[in-house]
Amino acid sequence: MAQAHTQETERDGEPPLRRTGSRARNLSDRLRNLWDHWRTDRGIWRRGxxxxxxxxxxxxxxxxxxxxxxxxxxxxxxxxxxLPWLGLFIPLLLVLALVRRSATALLALVLPVAVWLNLFGGLMFFDKSGAGGDLTVVTHNVNAGNSDPEGTARDVAASGADVVALEELGGDGVAAYEKVLAGTYRYHTVQGTVGVWSKYPLRDSKPVDIKLGWTRALRTTVATPDGDLAVYVAHLPSVRVKIEAGFTASQRDDSAEALGQAIAAERLDRVVLLGDLNGTMNDRALAPVTSQLRSAQGAAGDGFGFSWPASFPMARIDQIMVRGVDPVSAWTLPRTGSDHLPVAASVDF
Structure with a gap:
């Protein structure tokens, strides 16, 4: 009995079983073990x-x-x-490199990360927008099939913009926009399927020939309190991605060339281009236009400012570009009844 008592006492006196460490410590141990495995794996540089x-x-x-x-x-x-969406391949390659346990692939990923950050890091991580501005402008492709033009007009007017450009006007929609916007904008001009509404007087309004056979661009002079401003509004032809033909954009490219020539011939120093150009600032086909003007979003925007499609914006094809004035801020507005988001910018004279 004494011996049994002694054994029982010794068992009772044993130290308790060691408890599992914290989650952070467990994770640290696992990472250390993983590193040790990689360090001793001779194929780590040959794989991937x-x-x-x-x-x-x-x-x-x-x-x-x-x-x-x-x-x-x-x-x-x-x-x-x-182009910005090519960055999505980076996390995919990272996952595959980790699965393959390839140091070579991981090291190679440094290059696309550095390139993407160099191209788009400024847009992604730095807000260049400022406060104030002498003039605020908005452009919006309202969509010819918009079932609520009155609501879209009210949304645009609520932006507080001094000058509003609308594209893809047509049919009864024009009258709806004119009726709703008349209370905020005293002056307006509609040329074909594009129009300008302004709080300041307009003059010399005329269509611009962009080689389509019908009017989808205009030019007008806005008499602002700080001086005259040439405003161009354009809706370049749509592009299509087809399996048999690829990225069909030849008509859009020809119209961009014609629009660029019109802007190059502009006599006023201060110029603003508003519209749906069906292309991004990176698209070389828009060089006849983009080589002459600055992007408000690129100069003073926060983020990429994607505007299309409105349900899940993937590209900025709606542009505000300037010459002779300085962009202060640029942003996108909330969704309306259109398949595009409105985009806005304020500028200093």
Whole structure:
């Protein structure tokens, strides 16, 4: 009995079982074990060569996107339209590199990360917008099939803009916009399917020929309190992505050339271009226009400012571009009844 008592006492006196450490400590131990495994794995540098090559190729496409040829299906313009979205391949390659346990692929990923940040880091992480401005402008493709033009007009008027440009006007919608906007904007002009509403007097309003056979662009002079401003509004032809033809944009490109010529001939120093250009600032096909003007979003916006499609914006094809005035801020407005988001900017004279 004494011996049994002694054994029982010793068992009772044993130290308690060691408890599992904290989650952070467990994670640290696992990472340390993983690192030890990788460090002793002799194949770590030999695996993932194909993934590393893909990372380098992705980097080269982003760096030399202007050299991607347009001869086959306008591939270059297609790449440039969705250029920021190439960054989505980076986390995919990262996951694959970790699964393959490839140090080579992980090291190669540094290159596309650096390139993407160089191209888009400023837009993504830095808010360049300021406060104030002498004039606020808004442009909106209202969509010819918009079932609520009155509501869209009220939304646009509520922006507080001094000058509003609308594209894709048509049918009974024009009368609806004129009726609703008349209370806020005393002056307006409609040329074909585009129009301008302004709090300040307009003069010399006329259509601009962009080689379509019907009017989808105009030019007017806005007599602001700070001086005259030439305002261009344009709705360039749509582009299509077709399996058999690629990125079909030849008509859009011809119209961009004609619009660029009209802007180049402008005599006023202060110019603002508003509209749906069906292309991004990166698209080389818009160079006849973009080479002459600054993007308000690029100069003073917060983020990419994607405007289309409104349900899930993936590209900024609605543009506000300027010459002779300084962008102060640029932003997108809430969704209306259109498939585009309205975009706005304030400028200093």
């Amino acid at each position: 060569i194909v993934l590393a090559a893909c990372a380098v190729l992705l980097s080269l496409v982003m760096i030399f996107h202007a050299q991607v040829p347009n001869r086959v299906g306008n591939l270059g313009s297609l790449v440039e339209t969705f």
